[in-house]
Amino acid sequence: MSLDSKVPEGPLTEKWSKHLQDIKLVAPNNKRKYEVIVVGTGLAGGAAAASFAEMGYNVRSFCIQDSARRAHSIAAQGGINAAKNYPNDGDSIWRLFYDTIKGGDYRSREANVYRLAQVSNEIIDQAVAQGVPFAREYGGQLANRSFGGAQVSRTFYAKGQTGQQLLLGAYQAMMRQVHKGNIKYHPRHEMLELVVIDGQAKGIITRDLVSGELKRWEADAVVLATGGYGNVFYLSTNAKNSNVTAAWRAHKKGAYFANPCYVQVHPTCIPVSGDYQSKLTLMSESLRNDGRVWVPKKKGDKRHPNDIPDEERYYYLEERYPSFGNLVPRDVASRNAKNVCDDGYGVGETGLAVYLDFRDAIKRDGKEAVEARYGNLFEMYENIAGDNPYKQPMRIYPAVHYTMGGLWVDYNLMSNIPGLFVAGEANFSDHGANRLGASALMQGLSDGYFVLPYTIGNYLADQAPGKRYGTDHGAFVEAENEAQGQIDKLLNVNGDRTIIDFHRSLGKIVWDKIGIARNEEDLKSAIEEIRELREEFWQNVKVPGDKNNYNKYLEFAGRVADFFELAELMAEDALNRDESAGCHLREEHQTEEGEALRNDEDYSFVAAWEYGGVNGKLEETLHKENLEFEFVELKQRSYK
Amino acid sequence: MSKEMTIHLKYWKQDGPDARGYFEEYTLDNVNEHMSFLEMLDVLNEELMLKDKAPVEFDYDCREGICGSCNLVINGQAHGPKERVAACQLHMRNYSDGDHITIEPPRAAAFPVIKDLVVDRSAFDRIIEAGGYVSVKTGAAPEANSIPVEQEKANKAFDYATCIGCGACVAACPNASASLFTGAKIAHLNKLPQGEVERTNRVVNMVDQMKEEGFGDCSNYAECEAVCPVGISITAIAEMRKDYIKAVFKGD
Ligand SMILES: Cc1cc2nc3c(=O)[nH]c(=O)nc-3n(C[C@H](O)[C@H](O)[C@H](O)COP(=O)(O)OP(=O)(O)OC[C@H]3O[C@@H](n4cnc5c(N)ncnc54)[C@H](O)[C@@H]3O)c2cc1C
Ligand code: SF4
Ligand code: FES
Numbered sequence: 001m002s003l004d005s006k007v008p009e010g011p012l013t014e015k016w017s018k019h020l021q022d023i024k025l026v027a028p029n030n031k032r033k034y035e036v037i038v039v040g041t042g043l044a045g046g047a048a049a050a051s052f053a054e055m056g057y058n059v060r061s062f063c064i065q066d067s068a069r070r071a072h073s074i075a076a077q078g079g080i081n082a083a084k085n086y087p088n089d090g091d092s093i094w095r096l097f098y099d100t101i102k103g104g105d106y107r108s109r110e111a112n113v114y115r116l117a118q119v120s121n122e123i124i125d126q127a128v129a130q131g132v133p134f135a136r137e138y139g140g141q142l143a144n145r146s147f148g149g150a151q152v153s154r155t156f157y158a159k160g161q162t163g164q165q166l167l168l169g170a171y172q173a174m175m176r177q178v179h180k181g182n183i184k185y186h187p188r189h190e191m192l193e194l195v196v197i198d199g200q201a202k203g204i205i206t207r208d209l210v211s212g213e214l215k216r217w218e219a220d221a222v223v224l225a226t227g228g229y230g231n232v233f234y235l236s237t238n239a240k241n242s243n244v245t246a247a248w249r250a251h252k253k254g255a256y257f258a259n260p261c262y263v264q265v266h267p268t269c270i271p272v273s274g275d276y277q278s279k280l281t282l283m284s285e286s287l288r289n290d291g292r293v294w295v296p297k298k299k300g301d302k303r304h305p306n307d308i309p310d311e312e313r314y315y316y317l318e319e320r321y322p323s324f325g326n327l328v329p330r331d332v333a334s335r336n337a338k339n340v341c342d343d344g345y346g347v348g349e350t351g352l353a354v355y356l357d358f359r360d361a362i363k364r365d366g367k368e369a370v371e372a373r374y375g376n377l378f379e380m381y382e383n384i385a386g387d388n389p390y391k392q393p394m395r396i397y398p399a400v401h402y403t404m405g406g407l408w409v410d411y412n413l414m415s416n417i418p419g420l421f422v423a424g425e426a427n428f429s430d431h432g433a434n435r436l437g438a439s440a441l442m443q444g445l446s447d448g449y450f451v452l453p454y455t456i457g458n459y460l461a462d463q464a465p466g467k468r469y470g471t472d473h474g475a476f477v478e479a480e481n482e483a484q485g486q487i488d489k490l491l492n493v494n495g496d497r498t499i500i501d502f503h504r505s506l507g508k509i510v511w512d513k514i515g516i517a518r519n520e521e522d523l524k525s526a527i528e529e530i531r532e533l534r535e536e537f538w539q540n541v542k543v544p545g546d547k548n549n550y551n552k553y554l555e556f557a558g559r560v561a562d563f564f565e566l567a568e569l570m571a572e573d574a575l576n577r578d579e580s581a582g583c584h585l586r587e588e589h590q591t592e593e594g595e596a597l598r599n600d601e602d603y604s605f606v607a608a609w610e611y612g613g614v615n616g617k618l619e620e621t622l623h624k625e626n627l628e629f630e631f632v633e634l635k636q637r638s639y640k
Numbered sequence: 641m642s643k644e645m646t647i648h649l650k651y652w653k654q655d656g657p658d659a660r661g662y663f664e665e666y667t668l669d670n671v672n673e674h675m676s677f678l679e680m681l682d683v684l685n686e687e688l689m690l691k692d693k694a695p696v697e698f699d700y701d702c703r704e705g706i707c708g709s710c711n712l713v714i715n716g717q718a719h720g721p722k723e724r725v726a727a728c729q730l731h732m733r734n735y736s737d738g739d740h741i742t743i744e745p746p747r748a749a750a751f752p753v754i755k756d757l758v759v760d761r762s763a764f765d766r767i768i769e770a771g772g773y774v775s776v777k778t779g780a781a782p783e784a785n786s787i788p789v790e791q792e793k794a795n796k797a798f799d800y801a802t803c804i805g806c807g808a809c810v811a812a813c814p815n816a817s818a819s820l821f822t823g824a825k826i827a828h829l830n831k832l833p834q835g836e837v838e839r840t841n842r843v844v845n846m847v848d849q850m851k852e853e854g855f856g857d858c859s860n861y862a863e864c865e866a867v868c869p870v871g872i873s874i875t876a877i878a879e880m881r882k883d884y885i886k887a888v889f890k891g892d
Contacts, residue, residue: 051778129781133798140788172773273674550755
C-alpha cells in the first residue's frame with residue numbers, strides 16, 4: 001500500500017493557493033476552545049506557537065532548555081534562502097524549487113518543495129518586521145550572498161549569527177503571547193510520551209526537569225518541533241541536548257519514521273582532539289572558496305606541514321575534480337576526506353584530519369584580504385585548535401550535521417496519527433536525500449509561520465470544540481506508567497559503565513558503518529553490534545542520583561536508550577535502500593567518479609517505517625510513499 | 641604531543657534553592673590542554689560517577705558560545721579568565737599544571753540556585769515578555785525592502801542583538817543589576833524603524849519588570865561589559881536610562 005501524501009490536485013504553481021482556498025477554517029470565537037501543544041521552541045516550534053496564539057488558539061509550549069531562546073536553532077550560522085531575486089541575478093521561485101529538488105537528489109516531494117520556495121519570501125518579510133537585523137547594503141536594502149554552491153545570491157544573513165537572530169525574532173513573538181496569556185510556557189520540561197486516544201493524538205506526558213515530576217497534558221492537537229537526531233553519532237555539530245526522544249516515543253505510539261538513513265555530514269569541522277571530546281564545531285564552508293585541501297603524499301608523514309614541499313602534497317580534490325576542485329558539494333568533499341584518512345594519509349595527532357591551507361590565498365591577496373573575509377573564523381579556529389591558521393594550515397574533518405530523515409508527514413505536515421503534526425528538522429519533508437545550505441532555517445520557519453497555522457485549522461475544524469477526555473483517561477495513565485517504568489528501569493540497572501561511555505561506543509559503530517559511506521556487509525554487522533551493545537546497556541549502565549531532582553545524566557540516559565533503537569532502524573533503512581542517493585552512498589552503487597548512483601526504477605519512494613516492538617531485535621514494517629515527478633526531469637549529478 | 645596537567649578543583653554543591661550550599665574539592669589528573677573547560681567537568685563527572693559519587697550539575701547546550709546556557713563563575717570571574725568568550729569556549733590550555741580552580745554559580749537574588757551550578761534565569765524571560773519585541777503578527781508584514789535601514793544603524797542594532805542572555809553581566813555586577821541585558825534588547829529594537837514605534841512603552845515596561853524581579857540598580861561599575869562574552873557596550877545602559885527618564889516625565 002502506498003502512503004497517501006494528500007497532495008492537492010492541479011498545476012504545481014497553484015496547489016498551495018488552491019489548497020488554502022479549500023481547507024476548512026475554525027471560526028474566530030471557536031479558536032479559544034482549542035488547545036494546541038507545541039513541543040520545541042526552535043525556529044519551527046517557536047514560529048508555530050507564536051502564530052497559533054496570535055490566531056486565537058490556546059497554546060502550551062515545552063522545551064528542554066531553561067529558556068525558549070536557547071533552542072539549537074540559535075547556533076545556525078550561514079544564512080537563510082529566499083527567492084526574492086533582489087540582486088536581479090535570475091533567481092525565481094521555480095529556480096529555488098528546482099535547486100532544492102535536485103540538491104535532494106530527487107528523493108523529496110515536488111509539491112512540498114514548491115510550496116517551500118513560494119513562502120520563502122514571506123519569511124524574510126516577517127523576520128524584518130520583527131526587527132531581525134539582517135545585513136544591509138549601503139543604500140539600506142537587504143544584502144544577499146551566494147551559499148552552498150548555488151549559482152545565484154539568494155541567502156539572507158546576519159553576520160555568522162543568522163540562526164540566532166531569526167530565533168530571537170520567533171522567541172520574542174512567542175514571549176509577547178506568553179505575556180498576553182495565550183501561550184502557557186513550560187521550559188525545562190521534556191516530553192517523554194505521546195498520548196493517543198481513539199487513534200488521535202490527544203496529549204503528552206512530560207518530566208519537569210527541575211522537580212522530576214511527571215505531568216499529563218491534554219490537547220486537541222500536538223505539534224512536535226523537536227529537531228534532528230544527529231546526536232545518535234555521539235559527536236556531531238548539534239547542541240548537547242538535541243535528541244530523538246520525542247519523535248521516537250511518538251514512533252513507538254504508531255507514527256511512521258521516514259528515511260532515517262539520510263544524514264548529512266559537513267566537510268569543514270574542527271577535528272576530534274581526544275576521547276574527552278564532547279561535540280564538534282562547524283566552520284563555515286565559505287572557507288573552501290580560498291583554502292586548498294591537501295594531505296601529504298607519503299603515509300604517516302610527521303613533518304610540520306610548512307616543511308612539506310608542494311610536490312609532496314596531494315591536493316586530492318583539485319586532482320580528482322578538476323572543474324569544481326575544492327568547491328565540490330558537501331557529501332563529495334566529506335567522502336574524499338574520510339577516504340584519504342582511512343587509507344592512512346590523515347594528519348594531526350589522531351590521523352583523522354586533512355589540511356585546509358590558506359598559504360596561497362595569503363600570498364595572492366594579502367593577509368588583510370584574507371582576514372577581512374575569514375577573520376572571525378580564523379579566530380574561532382585558533383581558540384579551539386590552539387594554532388594559527390595564518391601561519392600554518394587548518395586541520396579539518398567531516399562531522400555529522402543535519403538529519404533529513406524524520407517522522408513521516410503528509411502535505412499538511414500531519415503524521416499518520418491524526419492530530420499529530422511534525423515540523424522543522426523533526427519531520428522528513430523537504431530535503432530528500434540531501435539538504436542544501438541555508439535551507440533548514442527556511443523550512444523550519446515556513447512550517448511554523450506559514451504552513452501549520454493553516455493546516456492545523458483544517459484538522460481542528462473536524463474536532464468538537466472543547467471536547468475533553470480528562471487526564472484520568474486510561475491512555476494518560478498508561479502513558480505515564482510507561483514513562484515512569486523507563487526511568488525506574490534505568491535507575492535500577494546500577495551497572496558500571498557510564499552513559500557517555502555507552503553513547504560514545506554506539507556513536508562509533510554508527511559513524512564507522514552507517515556514516516559517510518555504507519555497504520551491505522558493514523550494515524549487517526552494525527545491526528549485530530548495535531543489538532549487543534544495547535543489550536549490555538540495559539544490563540550495565542550506571543545512572544547516578546535519583547528521579548525526584550534535577551538530574552542531567554538521567555535525562556541523557558533516556559535519550560541514549562532511544563538512540564540505541566533508532567540506530568538499528570537507520571542501519572535497516574540503509575540496508576533496504578540498495579541504491580545511492582544524495583548523502584546515502586552505498587559503495588556498491590557509485591559512478592566511476594565515485595558519485596552516488598540512484599536507481600529511480602526501484603527506489604523512487606519514501607521509506608516510512610512502522611514500529612512493531614523491540615525484543616532483542618527491533619521489529620519494523622516498511623511502508624512506501626511513491627514519489628512521482630510530474631514537473632521536473634530526473635538527472636544524474638556530476639561535479640567533474 | 642599535547643600537554644597533560646593536574647588541576648585542583650573546588651566546586652559548589654547545593655541541593656536546591658533553600659538548601660545550604662558548600663564547596664567540594666577534587667584533584668583531577670590527566671587534564672589535556674586541548675579540552676574545553678566543560679569537557680574537563682565532563683571528565684570530572686565521569687570519575688565521580690565511577691566512584692559512586694554524585695556528579696556536579698552545570699548548565700550547557702551548544703558548547704560554542706551562542707546559546708547562553710553556560711554561566712560558570714570561575715575563580716571569581718564570570719565565564720573565566722579569557723576575554724570575550726563564554727565558559728564553554730574556554731580551553732584548558734589557559735591553565736597550568738598544578739593550578740587551583742574554584743567554580744561557583746552566578747550569585748544573584750534574582751537567579752536562585754536549582755542545583756549545584758545550575759540557576760533559575762527565568763527572570764530574563766519575563767523581562768523580554770514585558771516588551772522586548774515588535775508587536776507584529778505573522779502574515780501582517782510589509783515587503784521586506786519597503787523600509788530601507790541605514791547600514792550603520794542595522795550593524796549597530798545587530799551588535800546589541802547578539803546578547804546571548806547568559807547572565808554573566810548580573811553575576812559580575814556588585815549590585816546584581818540586569819541593566820546590560822535589558823539595555824541591549826532595548827537598544828537593538830530602538831535602533832530599527834520597525835522597533836522605534838513602541839520605544840516609549842518598551843523601555844518603561846522592561847525597566848519596571850527588571851526592578852520587580854529583584855535586580856539591583858546600575859552604579860556604573862562597568863564590570864558587566866568586562867565579562868560579557870559578546871562585548872555588549874555599556875552605552876546601551878546610558879541610552880536606556882535617558883529613554884526611561886524621558887518616558888516617565890512625559891507621563892507615559
Ligand atoms: C552548527 C550549525 C549550523 C547551522 N547553520 C545553518 C544555516 O546556516 N542555515 C540553515 O538553513 N540551517 C543551518 N543549520 C541547521 C538548522 O540550524 C537546524 O536544522 C534548525 O535550526 C532546526 O530547527 P528546529 O526548529 O527544527 O529544531 P531545534 O532548533 O533543534 O529545536 C528543537 C526544540 O525542541 C525541544 N525539544 C527536543 N526534544 C524535546 C523533548 N523531548 N521535550 C521537550 N522539548 C524538546 C528543544 O528544547 C528545542 O526547543 C545549522 C545547524 C548547525 C548544527
Ligand atoms: S549582556 Fe552580555 S553578559 Fe549580559 S546576558 Fe547578554 S551576553 Fe550575557
Ligand atoms: S553552552 Fe551554549 S553558550 Fe556555553
